[in-house]
Every structure is written in structure tokens, then in C-alpha cells.
Amino acid sequence: MLYSKLFGKTSKTSKQYDTKNAALLEQAGFVRQLMAGVYTYLPLGLRVLNKIAAIVRQGMNEVDGQEILMPILHPADIWKQSGGWDNVDVLFKLKSRADKDYALGQSEEEVVTPLIKDLVTSYKDLPIKPYQIHWKYRDELRAKSGIMRGREFLMKDMYGWFKDQNQFDVFYEQIKGKYLDIYKKVGLTAKVTEASGGAFSKKISYEFMVLTDAGEDNILYCEDCDYCVNQEIAKDKGSSCPKCKNKSLKPAKASEVGNIFDLGNKYQESFNLSFLDQDGKKQLGVMGCYGLGISRLMGVIVEKYNDEKGIIWPEIVAPYQFHLLHIGKDENVIAKANALYKQLLDRNIEIMYDDRDISAGEKLADSDLIGIPTRILISAKTLLQDSVEIKKRDEEKSSLIKISDFLKTI
Template identity: 30%
Template structure:
């Protein structure tokens, strides 16, 4: 393609709304445009990369024996009501009604519909079966952000396996895990596979493929010593030994205008470890209190699992004031009158400082069991001070972007929707199911997060929108242009995806654009064209090398062949 004819609306300025590199570069390099919050259009360069990611995923899914089909995005409510997820998804599900007032949603994920479809299979002989699609999903995220990292419309590869029994599921799950390794290896991503929480979805096992990145929204814990890796929700914190200090009598202390942990530690000049935070939540409509030590972070997913609730949010100020009979900032567990979930560390401690449920007062020397009761669970986030849950050595934390998720669902959906098969003896049994997702747009953003420099994107060859860009330094020089045009034709014939930058622009402008859009190989054609020489430059290297035209052609075709 000739650059002069291409639709590549690059931007010089960093768009203000884009906080992370991939989002900035996807806008600046003209890969996509924003339509609305969390909704993006893909432009030609972006679409080419997206299609390549799609192709790699499709090849590996097919290789693993999965069969592709395509479901609609507009889905009737009935199956979601039968499975219970019409409620569970809550405001995250886009809902609409047709002209006859029939309820629909825009599919957030398709477990129900695949399960319905599989009801056409009756015999055990047809199992196992893995079906997948590459299709658009919709989720009305509360806070769409980071471009396509967390968007409201996105393309997902979702696969579903159906087996006769748990052993069959284990084998299908393993097959998908191996396919995922091949996919993310081919996408040139650096990733970790972590144990994930099965949470509200139920199920017996789950792993996430996490691309390591500082801008990742997820925190994962891993152990260099034994290889343990889990996401923050799953990584268990050790249960501390009970404090053996003597429990002192409770004291009421005056703490005027002291609400936050920082203000308290300063005011009472002591460590945040001596405090317990009491946080008031609304869980499926009811108020509950959750307690963690002052220096710890509460993990809301762990709390949701402990409560077995579907929806959890911080209670509003009015509710907090009602239940604590005090201003916000003075909540505590003593005589609180609502369900309390306390972290193990809170239960193990004695002589804690907590809110007094009275404005401007705290209580000192409060001890679990004597002064208040609570359900005790692991509800805090793991820290680098915690030992590895498996081997006890040091644990490390890092941030990651979840690009893939594999999940053993079991019979949750097949039982709910009556998806049964007949076994060898003619007995009806529910199929045993697994589900397997990959976010395509997010994978693309993750590749950019791991492959960029101050000048722009550095696409790996396998997913680059084009393999090569030819840059004639002076388009008015006949020899230069003839060399460029000839090379362009030869490469096209060799099925190399090539851009010819035929614009009458300064070389600096062309080089800048080529770097920004990240084409892996650049061929500069200058004065030495008259001697049959061109410059060959990899996007990731600073230095160009001088080659004859034929050497350049051989090197390019070899590089392109290597990705096939």
C-alpha cells in the first residue's frame, strides 16, 4: 500500500484522556478512535493487527480440536434467567426490549447460549466437544478506562468444553491450557499463569494468563522458590498465631476530628498495626461490617466470597451514620448490631484500637471474643511480608493484565439448563463443562505495553499491521524512486506486507511516522541507490545496516517466513 493513499490519522499530541502508554499509542498511531466512554472503532492499521491476533488464536484453537461457530450478540433473557445470571450480572449487563416488550441483553459472555445449543447432542459418543467463537461482547463497566484494557464493547474468543465426567473436563482443560501457551507465545507476550479465584461462578479450578505490566489492574503473588503463582483474590494469607499479651480493660478515648488511620497514628503516636479498621458495606442489600488491621488492605473479592454475595459496595454515608449512630470515621465492632466479618489478624490480636460508634471517640484495648463477636475469614490482600502459602518462603507481588482465563465450570450451567447426555447404560447425566476466554483488544493493548519506546510502537513481526515500510528519502530523485518502486513490487510478489512511503515529506517526518506506527523493518532508500545499496533497519535497533537490494529482499523474506 502507498502511504499517500492510506488512512493513518496519526496525532502529534498525546490525547489528554489517555493515561497509559498503550492507550496513548493506539490513538496517536491512528489504530483506533473513541466513540463513547469505553467504546472504540478500529481503523485500518488497528484492524490489521486485530485480525492477525484473531488468526493466531483461531489456528491454535483449531489445532487443539475446537470447532468454531458464531452466536449472536443480541440474546433473549430466558436462558440467563434460568441460570440466575440475569440477576447476578446486575447493572453490568446491557439490557433492552424489542417492540413486543420481550427482554434481551447484549451478551456479556455466552455460557448459557452454548449450553442451550449443546442440548442437540444426546449421545456420550459425541463427547468430548469443544466449541468456540470470536465475537463481540458487551459489559456496562462502572469505570471504563485505559482504552481497550477495560472497555464496554470488546472482542473475545470464548470457548466451552463439554465432557462426560470430571476426568474428561480435566483433559479438555489441559488441552486448552496448552493452546493458550502457544497463543501467548506466538503473540510474543511475557506472561505468568496464576491460580485464580472461582468465586461466584462456582467451579473447581481456574487459571488466569497474566501479562506482566506495571499498568495492570490485577495484582499477582508469586514465589520464585516453588513456582506458586496466584492472583490477589486467590492468594491466601497465613493465619497468625494468637497474641498472648494480657487483654487489658477497654478504655474510651477522646479523639476529636481524628478519622483516618494516618490521623489516628499521629494523634496516638502508635503503629497502624494496633488499629482495626471497621468498614461498612452493603452486600446484596444488607449492611455488613468488615474488619482488617490498620496497615492492611481489605480485598473485596475475598469479602464477597466470605459473604457469598453477588453485589458488594461501600455503604453510603447516611447508612454508615445510621448503623454506627456516629459520623463517618468512627465505626467499630463493639455493640454494632450488624453482621461482622473479621480478618484472621484482627481475631488473633488483643488490645486493639477501634472506632467507638460515637463521634470523636475511639476504644482502646478491644479484643475479639471478649468485646465483640465476628465471623473470621481471610479477607485481606496478601503483602510482600507474607510467606508463600505453599512453601513458606518469601512471596513477591507484581502487577498484570489479564488476557486469558480458563475455568472448570462443572455442571453449574448444564444442570440449570438441563443439558444432559445418555451414557453407555442409557442413563441421563449432565455434561461437565469448562469455559475459556481470551480478550483480543486487551491482548493487543498488552502487546503494545510490552513493546514500545519513546518514539512509538515496536510490533512483533507476527502481529504487525505491515512487515516492512520502504522510505525513499527523496521522492523527486528518479533513481531513488525507481529503486523503491522496484523493491515494492518484488516484496508484494513475495507476499510481504509492505508500505511504500511515497509522500513528498522530509525524511525526518517519514521516519517519525514509521517509528510511531511500529513497522518491524524499515528500508531507507537514499543517494546510494545509484550504487544498488539500501539501508536495512529493525524498528527495535538504533543502527541501520547497508545492504544490496537483493540482500535486503532475502533478509526480509526470511524474517517474514520465520513467523509462519
């Protein structure tokens, strides 16, 4: 990508931001706010979002999820049938010209349960785990925290049906491990907490929390073991860890980056769904719902990986791996930089090339703000040694490397 041609460059604004991810992502040219809680993803931002989505998709396929794509626009009937129309306060409701009621999906149990009823009849077909990666809508009274708490957000939602509690529990352990892997891959450490089951489920739900001061959840966690609980339901505040008994629990702010609900048979009952067991008897089975916020994850990554100069993207989700720039107006320098850019493109290297005729200071500041993992700098000085200067965004030191060697190592 030639930076001179990029749609959505860095910008300086006097706007007040409530979180670092909102400020950095907008100033660095990744997103643009349309209104509170609703963002446009510009080319750089969309590349990051797609990379996170690809990691999540791979993880879900590895636990035998099957990707589908369900509608965002729902008829009101299905929400009335589940009771959600009157009970889900964040449900966006709208009316058509013909005065019919509709809802925008904030979760899709109401769509997927009738789908399962149409397509799956036997216990033999369980477990079955369709999922999608799609936009969700929540009528938040106050949307804030940048892309971490949106009215519109990208989410992976999987729904699972199981013969019995045991089959559900086996899969819970499997997907819990997969979720923790996914967070680790993108550079985050998540804690699994128990929380209340939300509007519909009297059962416990599991939340995946990443410690961050920008988070909106208050948790208590143990520094010695993996015990962690949402303060909402904590009975043991101030006392020692109920699991290892070693330490008293520590309070922290965290952001929920995933959740798992054991929905029991709530939706089977609402939609009259049952499966035939081996004796031909109708059974309700157990249903689970598995959410993972993709746009939120992007916000949390920025909250964790930044410094006073800008974003520091972990390689796996970075929009590009290399940020090439030349310094000075020397024609030879520009020609060498152009040639290197072409050579790297030919090798399918993900590279952004700042080919603008602006000051070195501006280019370096922009490169730090955008946060691509490795900077390649060419100047008259580096060319005296046929070299480029390589600097990792998360390191202070830089090193000179011969261009020919660099091309060999890449």
C-alpha cells in the same frame, strides 16, 4: 499499501490518555475511540487484530475446538433461566419497541448450553468443544486502560462438555499448555494463577496473567517457580512460596489475558441438559468455559513492546513486515523506491510504502511511531552504493545492503 492512500494516518493530539496502549494506538493510526471503552479498528489496527485472532483460532483448532458463530443479541429468557439476568452486574440489558427485554452477550453459556441440548444427546459425543471469536459487551461503570478494558471487546470463548471431572482435567492441562504457547508466540509471558470462580462457580478458576504496570489485577508470584496467585484469594501474602518454599512472594500488577472456569453442572441444571451414558442413564457431565481476550491481548502487547518513539510490534502480529520509505525529492530515488515496492509486492511481501512528499524527519518519526519491524530506506546516499538502508525497529544500528542482495535474501 501506499501510506499516502491509507485511511487512518498518524496524528498528534493534545488528548490525555490513561495508558500507553491508548495513546500509541490512537496516535499511530491503529484505532479511534468512539466513547470510553469502545473503539473503531482502522485498517492497520484491524490487520493486527486479525493476526492475533488467526493465531488463537489455529490454537483452538489444534485442541479439537470447532468454530461456530453465536448471536450477540439474546432474549432475556435465557438469562433469567440461568439467573444471570439479576446476578451479572455487567450485563447490558435493552428493550425493544415491543417492550421486550434483551441482553447483549458478555459470555455465551446461556446460548451454547441449549444448543448442546438440541444437538448432543450421548456421552459418546463427549468431549465436545465449540468456540467462537466474537464481540462481547460489558456494562463497565468506568471503562479505561485503552483497548485493555472495553465495554465492547473481541474475545475467543470456548465451551467444553466432558463426561466427568477426569476428562475435564485432562483437557485443562492440554488447553493450559496451548494458551501459554499462544502468549509466547505473540511475545508475552503469562503466569497461571488460581482465583475465585466468579459469580456462578464455587470452584477455583484459572487466570492467565501478564505482568504489566497497566494491568488492573494484583497478583503475588514466585520468582523461583511458576507459582502465582491473585491477591483477592491469597492467604499467604508475605510468607514464602507455598510451592517451592524458596522465596517470599512478590507483588505485581498484571493484566488478565485469559481464563478458564470449571462450571461443574450449573448450566446443565439451569437448562435441563443431560447426556445418556453407556447404560442409558442420564448424566450431567462437567462443563468448562475458556476465554481469551483478543483485543485486550493487542493492548497488552503494545504495553510491553514500545519505547519513547512509539510501538515496536513483534513480527508475528505486525500489520506489515516492512516499511519502505524514500528520502528527498530526487526523481531517481523516487523511481527506485517505486520499483522496489512493486518487486516486493510481486513477491507477496507484506509491505507499507511511505510515498508522501514530506520531510525525512516526519517520515522517520512516523515509521518509529507505527512500529513495523523492518524499515527499508532509500536515499540518494544509499543509491550511490546501489543499496538500501535496513533497520530493525528494535535495534539501534542500521546496515547498508545492495538492492540485488536484499531481493535475494527476502
